Amino acid sequence: MVTRHGEAVAVRPLTLAWVRRHLEAGERIVGAVALQGGATADMRRLAIGTRDGGTRHLVLRSFVGPTRQGPADGLLHREADALSTLACTGVPAPRLVAVDPTAAYCEYPSLLMTHLSGRTVVDDEGLETRLPLLARQLVAVHAVRSADRPRAYVALTTADTVVTPRDADAAVWAAAIDVIREPAPRYEGRFLHRDFQPGNVLFDLPPEDSAGAVGARITGVVDWAAASWGPADLDVAHCSTNLALLHGPAWGLRFIKAYQEAGGKLAAAVDERLYWQVREPLAFSEEVQSVAQPWREAGRTELTTRAVEERLDAYVTSLMNALG
Incomplete structure (x- = not known):
């Protein structure tokens, strides 16, 4: 229900x-x-x-x-x-x-x-200021040390289950799928949220600033049911993909940079970073409709399933151009 x-x-x-x-x-x-x-x-x-x-x-x-x-x-x-x-x-x-x-x-x-105060924000307005706040918060999550580690991360897709969007560049998607056919790179484990994205972060916004630019602050991070142990790259890739689909592909790439500027450490080798960064958008390809629906219910009515598919295609292409 x-x-x-x-x-x-x-x-x-x-x-x-x-x-x-x-x-x-x-x-x-x-x-x-x-x-x-x-x-x-x-x-x-x-x-x-x-x-x-x-x-x-x-x-x-x-x-x-x-x-x-x-x-x-x-x-x-x-x-x-x-x-x-x-x-x-x-x-x-x-x-x-x-x-x-x-x-x-x-x-x-x-x-x-x-219960934590604040609310989620998925508007385009104010993202310039919220982006570094999200990045710094994720760095803090990855800095958590626990005597009892959570379970190891679970991959959300395989090369054989990816759904290439209609009208996408088949060659680009085939190359991206080939990336995740390779064995997962070795990584330094971190405490992961595993669903860190704007829908699970609460903001306190000043009354005069409904979209969260000046004076915005994070009041909570919720929904820890998928907490895992794995590479920081996975959490970054998941949030980057959400931002790319919500606000446009360039914002996904900007979040990767913002995370590093906030002190976060990603895989050292370019091919290793590509493996983790492309795995998440490929996983999204299997559930575009269910991803888009909550955003429309939150007021982003322009994010139809087709519009989100187009942004997903553009983001995968951007990643392959930037890191492939």
């Missing part, structure tokens, strides 16, 4: 009872609204009435169906572990309150966490 952002919703009885057990003495649930989510995860912001008459908020994430990333219990275990690790760092992530990964108490596998 997909619910509209901000719509009042009900919480199922077993889940409601589970949440109540994790509130502080004298607190009660006074409201719930839907947050923007996907087809398999219900996201709800819960208003909690406190003993002193105030209100605080928690976020409830419940997996109601299968996911491309694997079983819900594995995703929730990884998210819970990541949030526990990040609690001791300067990365602005939610704090874990409780998790029920196997639906032992709730109707569906669920996780309860603190």
Whole structure:
């Protein structure tokens, strides 16, 4: 089920009872609204009435169906572990309150966490200023050190599953696909978000600056269910591809540069950087429609499936020209 952002919703009885057990003495649930989510995860912001008459908020994430990333219990275990690790760092992530990964108490596998202020921004306006903020934040994520490493990254595509867009330059795409036929290069492992992109970063924007230029700051990084261990290049490539599709291919290349200017380290050899950078857009080729839909729902109505396919083709071509 997909619910509209901000719509009042009900919480199922077993889940409601589970949440109540994790509130502080004298607190009660006074409201719930839907947050923007996907087809398999219900996201709800819960208003909690406190003993002193105030209100605080928690976020409830419940997996109601299968996911491309694997079983819900594995995703929730990884998210819970990541949030526990990040609690001791300067990365602005939610704090874990409780998790029920196997639906032992709730109707569906669920996780309860603190609510962070701010909102996602996918507008073109203000990107010039937001881009270095995103880059510096990702460098900070990759600087996290954990005694217990998350699982190794999982590749999201293979050379045989890539879908070449209609009217794309077949020779360029064939060359890009050949790049990922080769064995993965050796890499220095880092703590990865694995879905770091504008839709998972919250900004605080001054009232006079609705698009986030002057005075914008990051207040949170959310959705840690895919946290992994792997090359920093993968997170950079994922965010770069999102930026290229949202704002145009040049912005994808600019993010790679911004990450390095912020102190981030990528693979030393050009062919190794190309392997990681091209792997992510090739993975996007398999799910262009599902990628574009949330952006249109967020107001970017011009980003039709066809428009996103064209930007994807242009970005792959840009990468092959720049690094190939």
